[in-house]
Amino acid sequence: MNFKTMSLISAVALALPTLGMADADDDTLVINEEIEMTTKAAAPAHLDGALGDKVMSGWHFRSDETQAMEMDDFDNPGMLGVEDGEVIWNTVEGSEGKSCASCHGESSEMAGVKATYPKWNDGAEEVRTLQMQVNDCRVNQMGAEAYGYDKGGALPLEALLSSVSRGMPVNVAIDGPAQSTWEQGKDIYYTRFGQLNLSCANCHEDNYGNMIRADHLSQGQVNGFPTYRLKNTKLNGSHSRFKGCIRDTRAATFNPGSPEFVALELYVTSRGNGLSVEGPSVRN
Amino acid sequence: MTFSRRDTLALGAGAVAFSFMPFQVSAAADEAIAAFTGGAEVAEGGITLTAPEIAENGNTVPVSVDASGAMSILLLATGNPTPGVATFNFGELAGSQSASTRMRLAGTQDVVAIAKMADGSFARAASTVKVTIGGCGG
Amino acid sequence: MADGVKPRVKAPKKAAAGDVVTLKTLISHKMESGQRKGSDGNLIPRSIINRFTCEFNGKSVIDVTLEAAISTNPYFEFEATVPEAGDFKFTWYDDDGSVYDETKSVAIG
Numbered sequence: 396m397n398f399k400t401m402s403l404i405s406a407v408a409l410a411l412p413t414l415g416m417a418d419a420d421d422d423t424l425v426i427n428e429e430i431e432m433t434t435k436a437a438a439p440a441h442l443d444g445a446l447g448d449k450v451m452s453g454w455h456f457r458s459d460e461t462q463a464m465e466m467d468d469f470d471n472p473g474m475l476g477v478e479d480g481e482v483i484w485n486t487v488e489g490s491e492g493k494s495c496a497s498c499h500g501e502s503s504e505m506a507g508v509k510a511t512y513p514k515w516n517d518g519a520e521e522v523r524t525l526q527m528q529v530n531d532c533r534v535n536q537m538g539a540e541a542y543g544y545d546k547g548g549a550l551p552l553e554a555l556l557s558s559v560s561r562g563m564p565v566n567v568a569i570d571g572p573a574q575s576t577w578e579q580g581k582d583i584y585y586t587r588f589g590q591l592n593l594s595c596a597n598c599h600e601d602n603y604g605n606m607i608r609a610d611h612l613s614q615g616q617v618n619g620f621p622t623y624r625l626k627n628t629k630l631n632g633s634h635s636r637f638k639g640c641i642r643d644t645r646a647a648t649f650n651p652g653s654p655e656f657v658a659l660e661l662y663v664t665s666r667g668n669g670l671s672v673e674g675p676s677v678r679n
Numbered sequence: 680m681t682f683s684r685r686d687t688l689a690l691g692a693g694a695v696a697f698s699f700m701p702f703q704v705s706a707a708a709d710e711a712i713a714a715f716t717g718g719a720e721v722a723e724g725g726i727t728l729t730a731p732e733i734a735e736n737g738n739t740v741p742v743s744v745d746a747s748g749a750m751s752i753l754l755l756a757t758g759n760p761t762p763g764v765a766t767f768n769f770g771e772l773a774g775s776q777s778a779s780t781r782m783r784l785a786g787t788q789d790v791v792a793i794a795k796m797a798d799g800s801f802a803r804a805a806s807t808v809k810v811t812i813g814g815c816g817g
Numbered sequence: 818m819a820d821g822v823k824p825r826v827k828a829p830k831k832a833a834a835g836d837v838v839t840l841k842t843l844i845s846h847k848m849e850s851g852q853r854k855g856s857d858g859n860l861i862p863r864s865i866i867n868r869f870t871c872e873f874n875g876k877s878v879i880d881v882t883l884e885a886a887i888s889t890n891p892y893f894e895f896e897a898t899v900p901e902a903g904d905f906k907f908t909w910y911d912d913d914g915s916v917y918d919e920t921k922s923v924a925i926g
Contacts, residue, residue, distance in 0.1 A: 770877025
């Protein structure tokens with residue numbers, strides 16, 4: 396074999412292993428053959444066409460095998476976190492001798508709550524994420540210690556509260572007193588960070604459906620959080636995911652629970668208004 | 680013959696591609712197979728191995744084996760630092776000689792399943808799984 | 818006993834005599850492979866579930882040897898013949914000597 400032939404074969408061999416994936420798929424997500432999920436919805440008006448006419452759950456961008464793991468609670472390892480959350484929900488902690496259930500009853504009675512968070516709190520005059528609200532209850536009602544953000548029982552509880560709202564449409568308010576926080580989140584979304592000079596929008600708005608190396612870029616929706624990732628085999632919070640993304644732009648990042656990420660969570664959540672609450676989802 | 684810079688690059692890339700193509704079964708995998716079969720001949724077919732062509736993450740790859748009439752099935756990830764994945768031994772109340780699990784793959788490689796049949800014969804199936812690396816590691 | 822290890826089983830509560838039923842099992846477990854290095858640079862020792870068995874009324878359905886390549890939270894799906902009413906017994910054996918089990922009763926009807 397002469398050298399040129401060798402080079403030609405090399406080139407052909409290199410060209411072969413291409414990936415066939417491209418756009419989001421058209422599969423339908425029904426969980427436990429019971430909960431019909433809205434994974435594609437009309438884009439909220441505030442997006443002004445930035446994502447075309449519809450918003451899509453990250454579920455559509457995953458392989459069939461990963462998708463299948465979310466279609467049955469037994470196959471979804473994220474449900475282990477929900478079980479942990481249920482235990483915490485019913486466990487008395489703190490100086491007041493109360494559990495979450497003491498005031499709120501069964502966890503299933505919280506259906507619909509996750510769909511409206513992050514949400515303006517009149518008393519505190521701030522936008523609160525669900526984890527912030529849980530910590531408020533723990534400190535001021537139960538006399539227990541606050542969880543660190545995305546730490547300890549925070550994600551199992553968030554996964555529990557998400558699981559009982561599955562199938563209900565995400566519907567966070569972006570007007571009224573929440574508007575300035577929402578605007579701040581929007582600014583962050585479109586701000587380029589780091590040595591790679593990338594904003595959230597550069598990947599998740601301009602390039603969703605395209606491949607970033609071997610990965611299929613989603614719209615970066617957070618309706619499926621907390622999410623069980625095959626990569627680290629545990630529940631991941633949206634703030635930790637934001638941190639991972641910003642870190643990968645080679646920037647100094649904000650921390651989970653920071654005002655910046657609270658604002659970003661409100662804004663990114665609002666981009667998925669109309670999609671079903673899907674957490675705990677399964678992603679790669 | 681002179682090598683231009685471009686030729687050299689292509690040769691290097693070709694060598695990389697070629698080195699991946701035959702997916703040589705490691706010595707450790709050969710040993711595990713020999714221990715399972717006792718060196719007996721292994722036929723192709725008679726067993727089904729189902730694994731994704733492309734795994735989104737090597738940490739959790741779904742895999743199924745199915746060999747009607749098997750007493751046991753050995754499952755190997757030939758490209759892992761240690762090739763063993765699992766051995767399924769089917770009992771008298773097994774409803775079928777099939778099982779599914781989730782495995783870790785250290786990289787793109789051949790996954791091999793070998794069934795030991797009730798008559799003492801062995802059957803083999805193999806499947807190449809491409810393990811992809813995430814977008815930016817986030 | 819390792820922390821947070823909890824077995825889960827999905828099995829039908831009822832079957833007809835002679836039916837083949839599908840069983841799914843999942844146990845929360847880190848399945849430390851022995852291949853990873855800790856923050857001190859030393860290898861983290863292997864600590865996995867190394868065997869899983871399922872019996873029905875004392876007769877074997879499946880007996881699995883697990884290696885370090887089984888993913889975190891080991892999952893198995895397989896089929897069993899149910900000849901009569903009775904109990905499925907599922908047992909997981911940990912490297913650290915712990916044994917975890919779960920029982921599911923099946924009625925005929």
